[in-house]
Amino acid sequence: MRKVISRENRRKIVHMSSAHKALDIRIFFKECRSLAAAGFDVTLIAQHPKDEVVDGVSIRGLSVPSGRRERMIRTTQTIYRLALEEDADLYHFHDPELIPTALKLKLRGKRVIYDVHENAPMDVFHNKPYLSPMIRRPMSMAVRGMEVLAGKMLDGIVTISDVFATRFPQGKTCVARNYPIVGERLQITGPDYKSRRPCVVFTGGLSIMNCAPAMVRAMSIANKNVTTSLVVVGKMEDNALADELLCNPGWQHTDFRGVVPQQKVYELFAEARVGLCLNQMRQDYVDISTNKLFDCMLAEIPVVVSPIPSWKATVEEFGCGIVLDENSPEAMAEAVTSLLRDPDMAEQMGSRGRKAVLSGMTWEAESAKLIEFYARVLNWTPGSITC
Numbered sequence: 001m002r003k004v005i006s007r008e009n010r011r012k013i014v015h016m017s018s019a020h021k022a023l024d025i026r027i028f029f030k031e032c033r034s035l036a037a038a039g040f041d042v043t044l045i046a047q048h049p050k051d052e053v054v055d056g057v058s059i060r061g062l063s064v065p066s067g068r069r070e071r072m073i074r075t076t077q078t079i080y081r082l083a084l085e086e087d088a089d090l091y092h093f094h095d096p097e098l099i100p101t102a103l104k105l106k107l108r109g110k111r112v113i114y115d116v117h118e119n120a121p122m123d124v125f126h127n128k129p130y131l132s133p134m135i136r137r138p139m140s141m142a143v144r145g146m147e148v149l150a151g152k153m154l155d156g157i158v159t160i161s162d163v164f165a166t167r168f169p170q171g172k173t174c175v176a177r178n179y180p181i182v183g184e185r186l187q188i189t190g191p192d193y194k195s196r197r198p199c200v201v202f203t204g205g206l207s208i209m210n211c212a213p214a215m216v217r218a219m220s221i222a223n224k225n226v227t228t229s230l231v232v233v234g235k236m237e238d239n240a241l242a243d244e245l246l247c248n249p250g251w252q253h254t255d256f257r258g259v260v261p262q263q264k265v266y267e268l269f270a271e272a273r274v275g276l277c278l279n280q281m282r283q284d285y286v287d288i289s290t291n292k293l294f295d296c297m298l299a300e301i302p303v304v305v306s307p308i309p310s311w312k313a314t315v316e317e318f319g320c321g322i323v324l325d326e327n328s329p330e331a332m333a334e335a336v337t338s339l340l341r342d343p344d345m346a347e348q349m350g351s352r353g354r355k356a357v358l359s360g361m362t363w364e365a366e367s368a369k370l371i372e373f374y375a376r377v378l379n380w381t382p383g384s385i386t387c
Helices: 025-037 068-086 096-107 120-126 133-153 212-222 239-246 262-269 291-298 309-318 329-341 343-358 363-377
Strands: 003-005 012-021 041-047 052-054 057-062 090-093 112-116 156-159 173-175 199-202 229-232 254-256 274-277 303-305 321-323 384-386
Touching: 012 025, 012 068, 012 096, 025 041, 025 057, 025 363, 041 068, 057 068, 068 096, 090 096, 096 112, 096 133, 112 133, 156 363, 173 363, 212 229, 212 239, 212 329, 262 291, 274 291, 274 329, 291 303, 291 309, 291 343, 303 309, 303 329, 309 321, 309 343, 321 329, 329 343
Parallel strands: 012 041, 012 090, 041 057, 090 112, 112 156, 156 173, 199 229, 199 274, 229 254, 274 303, 303 321
Antiparallel strands: 003 384, 052 057
16 A cells, blocks of 8 residues: 555646756656656656656656757756746756756745755766866866755755765755665566576666776686676767777677666566676765666676775675676676676575665665655645555
8 A cells, every 4th residue: 555645735846857868767767757656746857759758757858969068058948948837846956057947946936956866076077078177176166066055045955875965954955865666676587596597787888987898808708717698788888989899809798789678677687697887986986876786686686896985885785796806807707707606605695685675775765755855845745545
């Protein structure tokens, strides 16, 4: 039994993003769908081929901008216009570049929430190669200043971690962690662990940032000792990387499937023997959680992770995988080989990971906190019915 808001007491919510696709995992599959299922009238303004209703969420599609300049100017202007047309009770936005848009909505008397997915000031400083080194620091400070202003003027802040929450006023900040959606995943089953083919899965696409060359190279090294293959879903960063990977000796052991429906991703997890969660060591990633880690844990497969502090802490706390000492092909190959050669150990790691997630690390628990936070921001007690 769950409670939903009665029709006569519904509130209209608008989520907005200039940089993310509409069917983003956190924005759409977690937040928007949960809010719609709870009875909110939810509209999402984000990049999408057309206007349509998906799983109870009304999507107002934005065209994909041709570049950063168009996104920062024309896309944000379009979002502001569409947001005013919706005349919502609450606006919830997901990109720091929309802070000026949010402040304009606030000046019109609207209630507005900022969802902080990333450490934007550190991201500008460490991960914007197109910016001159001379302007990265002042721009990083400007972004930090904008976030401080947002924390003071807006009605609420949603973050993904306790560390992020310390950057904003405690009384108006909610932490909604990137834990997996458990309900729909429990219905997806695969073969018994030891009867699965020796498949390694990565769901973050292929890019320099997620160690793609090293990951693919590791498959060549691992196959000298075991028979295995790497299945990757997601986007290819660009043609230059594609050309590089085609010459990588591990490419013959790599099955790159591109973007696939989320249901197919879940099914792939249920068929795999090992999951990868890899990223370069960036300062702005120190405190960021990742969907991939918890997805592997829920799928009951051991995970091999980069030595990013928050990821390392989770894996070591629950004993659900192997933390690399470095993001080298050799280290990745050694970790994968050890898990495939010892299926008993690997299965136990996977079992511990799943148990940890089911003990409370679920999006269902986080979404309940988000709905309570909405009610507080709206100064509203939802009349509800049971269904």
